[in-house]
Amino acid sequence: MKVVVFGVGNWDNKLQSDADKLTYNEWYNRVRCFVGDPYTFIATGSYSEPKYNPLNVDLVQNGITKTNPYSRRWHYFRNGFQTGLWNSLLNLDFDILFHVQCRSLLGIDMIPYLEQFNKSSKQIMAPTSKTTTSKDDPYVEIGVMAMKPDAVRMLSTFSLRSSFCFAKDITCEQEIRDMFRGSWYNPFPEIKTIKKRFTQMGVDSEEMDMSKESFMKLPIIAAGKHASNEDIQDWCDAHPYKLKGGILK
Numbered sequence: 001m002k003v004v005v006f007g008v009g010n011w012d013n014k015l016q017s018d019a020d021k022l023t024y025n026e027w028y029n030r031v032r033c034f035v036g037d038p039y040t041f042i043a044t045g046s047y048s049e050p051k052y053n054p055l056n057v058d059l060v061q062n063g064i065t066k067t068n069p070y071s072r073r074w075h076y077f078r079n080g081f082q083t084g085l086w087n088s089l090l091n092l093d094f095d096i097l098f099h100v101q102c103r104s105l106l107g108i109d110m111i112p113y114l115e116q117f118n119k120s121s122k123q124i125m126a127p128t129s130k131t132t133t134s135k136d137d138p139y140v141e142i143g144v145m146a147m148k149p150d151a152v153r154m155l156s157t158f159s160l161r162s163s164f165c166f167a168k169d170i171t172c173e174q175e176i177r178d179m180f181r182g183s184w185y186n187p188f189p190e191i192k193t194i195k196k197r198f199t200q201m202g203v204d205s206e207e208m209d210m211s212k213e214s215f216m217k218l219p220i221i222a223a224g225k226h227a228s229n230e231d232i233q234d235w236c237d238a239h240p241y242k243l244k245g246g247i248l249k
Helices: 014-034 076-091 111-119 149-157 172-179 212-217 229-238
Strands: 003-009 039-044 058-060 096-100 104-106 144-147 197-201 206-209 220-222
Touching (some): 003 014, 003 076, 014 104, 058 076, 076 149, 076 172, 096 111, 104 229, 149 172, 212 229
Parallel strands (some): 003 039, 003 096
Antiparallel strands (some): 096 144, 104 220, 197 206
């Protein structure tokens, strides 16, 4: 089973890259530890100066510059995600392409789950994303999503939205849910979201905060804006890892 990992990230300048370096290091070390030290690269959502790359990994980008403010309709993350898909299809050999967004931190050995997924008939593997007050199905957590080659081909060529548009559209999580109904393997059905801070979706969307107790039990978390620095550090301390050859500093 050949696994390739990529994360979506970006930096507008050296200052931002330096500020996020510890998070990138934590992300990369956990990928190396919990996914068997796979080939890993970063795909950027908007142009990021290569010389400020916070990690010694390959950088892939399509040169889109940041113009409009980030929003659901002007979605730089999706641009980076699609860049990672196409790079993998055109240039890499893999059985499973595992997207672990650069702010998603792993705290559990993912190899058994990936092996089970590889043996199954499902096309994607991911936990759910967000909670909802509607009767609609849960969304797919794109931030920690494994894909078989056919799923990567489908996501690259047959999409339900674009990265940049002026019309009303759907979220990336909704898009993937609707594209892979019946072909989604969720190894963590007990998890509603990996975000401590999240939006309760419904008629009136509301910002919610998961309890610290529940957050600390998560095997995977979304860092960055989705949790405080203190909560992230507490979770990291409670989910340590070891690496052959030492930890990247």
